Amino acid sequence: xxxxxxxxxxxxxxxxxxxxxxxxxxxxxxxxxxxxxxxxxxxxxxxxxxxxxxxxxxxxxxxxxxxxxxxxxxxxxxxxxxxxxxxxxxxxxxxxxxxxxxxxxxxxxxxxxxxxxxxxxxxxxxxxxxxxxxxxxxxxxxxxxxxxxxxxxxxxxxxxxxxxxxxxxxxxxxxxxxxxxxxxxxxxxxxxxxxxxxxxxxxxxxxxxxxxxxxxxxxxxxxxxxxxxxxxxxxxxxxxxxxxxxxxxxxxxxxxxxxxxxxxxxxxxxxxxxxxxxxxxxxxxxxxxxxxxxxxxxxxxxxxxxxxxxxxxxxxxxxxxxxxxxxxxxxxxxxxxxxxxxxxxxxxxxxxxxxxxxxxxxxxxxxxxxxxxxxxxxxxxxxxxxxxxxxxxxxxxxxxxxxxxxxxxxxxxxxxxxxxxxxxxxxxxxxxxxxxxxxxxxxxxxxxxxxxxxx
Numbered sequence: 001x002x003x004x005x006x007x008x009x010x011x012x013x014x015x016x017x018x019x020x021x022x023x024x025x026x027x028x029x030x031x032x033x034x035x036x037x038x039x040x041x042x043x044x045x046x047x048x049x050x051x052x053x054x055x056x057x058x059x060x061x062x063x064x065x066x067x068x069x070x071x072x073x074x075x076x077x078x079x080x081x082x083x084x085x086x087x088x089x090x091x092x093x094x095x096x097x098x099x100x101x102x103x104x105x106x107x108x109x110x111x112x113x114x115x116x117x118x119x120x121x122x123x124x125x126x127x128x129x130x131x132x133x134x135x136x137x138x139x140x141x142x143x144x145x146x147x148x149x150x151x152x153x154x155x156x157x158x159x160x161x162x163x164x165x166x167x168x169x170x171x172x173x174x175x176x177x178x179x180x181x182x183x184x185x186x187x188x189x190x191x192x193x194x195x196x197x198x199x200x201x202x203x204x205x206x207x208x209x210x211x212x213x214x215x216x217x218x219x220x221x222x223x224x225x226x227x228x229x230x231x232x233x234x235x236x237x238x239x240x241x242x243x244x245x246x247x248x249x250x251x252x253x254x255x256x257x258x259x260x261x262x263x264x265x266x267x268x269x270x271x272x273x274x275x276x277x278x279x280x281x282x283x284x285x286x287x288x289x290x291x292x293x294x295x296x297x298x299x300x301x302x303x304x305x306x307x308x309x310x311x312x313x314x315x316x317x318x319x320x321x322x323x324x325x326x327x328x329x330x331x332x333x334x335x336x337x338x339x340x341x342x343x344x345x346x347x348x349x350x351x352x353x354x355x356x357x358x359x360x361x362x363x364x365x366x367x368x369x370x371x372x373x374x375x376x377x378x379x380x381x382x383x384x385x386x387x388x389x390x391x392x393x394x395x396x397x398x399x400x401x402x403x404x405x406x407x408x409x410x411x412x413x414x415x416x417x418x419x420x421x422x423x424x425x426x427x428x429x430x431x432x433x434x435x436x437x438x439x440x441x442x443x444x445x446x447x448x449x450x451x452x453x454x455x
Contacts, residue, residue, distance in 0.1 A: 035099035038133035042095035057085040076145040087123035103132040153452035158409035172434030172441035176419035213250030262315035265327040309334030312370035333372030343368035345396025365399040371416035426453035
């Protein structure tokens with residue numbers, strides 16, 4: 001009996017010694033355990049539409065790409081979701097590594113809940129998502145920034161440009177053009193003389209300069225056009241004038257030009273032409289020209305109709321060098337030869353060596369009147385009439401009142417004969433005008449832009 005007990009004791013000592021040797025530092029061994037990877041590799045959102053706004057926002061939500069910053073442990077979308085997107089009941093689809101996490105938690109500012117991966121999440125409360133890896137210990141807490149447009153992208157927002165307030169000497173009788181980021185304002189001041197004021201977008205107007213060669217009593221302000229690096233203008237005696245880029249000294253160019261319609265666009269700037277109203281045989285014709293020289297006028301075969309405007313109209317040119325179908329000159333409003341106000345819009349295109357004239361039918365959307373202002377913006381032709389915007393997708397063939405989101409600031413005085421300019425940053429600039437109430441001049445300059453057109 002004693003021999004068996006000694007034998008068992010020696011065997012136990014041997015086993016203990018053997019196990020101890022296996023656990024020494026010099027012995028290599030491998031332990032297979034659960035994954036410590038708690039990273040999120042893919043993140044998508046979706047939601048069920050309940051309202052009309054949801055039906056517009058949620059298809060965008062489902063296509064929105066989210067970026068995952070593993071270093072900062074944050075998830076966000078670069079492109080903001082539509083204005084007023086609801087985030088109260090949103091479903092998240094999350095992809096992980098090779099192993100599923102042991103726990104998912106939604107951390108709200110005031111509570112923490114375990115998430116099963118399929119229930120909706122209230123992202124309007126800006127929650128965090130905590131992922132615990134398969135090992136049950138390693139975890140990462142992600143902040144989730146679901147970005148939404150803070151303002152309605154289709155709203156036209158206005159700012160009064162106090163730095164560009166026009167000098168008191170500028171009357172409502174003015175025309176402003178934008179050339180190489182400089183505003184040129186030609187003004188018939190209170191002394192009935194013509195002056196030029198210049199300013200860029202960020203500074204006040206420079207001191208005025210007297211214009212030589214043009215009479216403030218006779219100049220047709222709407223005729224002033226910048227073409228081929230020169231200014232052109234017409235007066236009430238049907239005399240046409242030209243000036244260099246400075247716009248100070250003018251010289252007589254022709255004696256039978258009634259008015260300048262605008263610039264006819266072509267496939268290149270070198271082929272663009274001026275479209276004018278010219279007299280011949282005691283009648284008024286449309287004519288094309290490159291520089292207003294008498295011997296370079298290309299007359300149309302027929303005189304203008306009785307409802308064609310000869311003064312007070314507004315002119316815009318849409319340049320499209322790649323598709324001449326959309327290269328159009330259009331004029332709206334003004335007065336006919338008989339002095340009648342018109343609300344028609346006429347469009348013109350170069351068709352090879354011929355001029356294509358597109359007369360538009362009459363409408364009752366806004367009344368015919370002198371001083372209508374038109375401009376091209378967001379692929380529409382706009383008209384500013386009585387402090388309201390009207391728009392046309394067909395260059396005046398059909399007009400409609402612009403939506404409520406596209407209105408003037410209520411602080412902009414009700415006026416007419418303003419100068420309206422659209423710059424390369426999609427800003428609409430409104431200069432001056434004559435107040436409807438008392439005929440006083442407007443010195444204000446306003447700038448507006450539809451939010452989504454922020455370049």
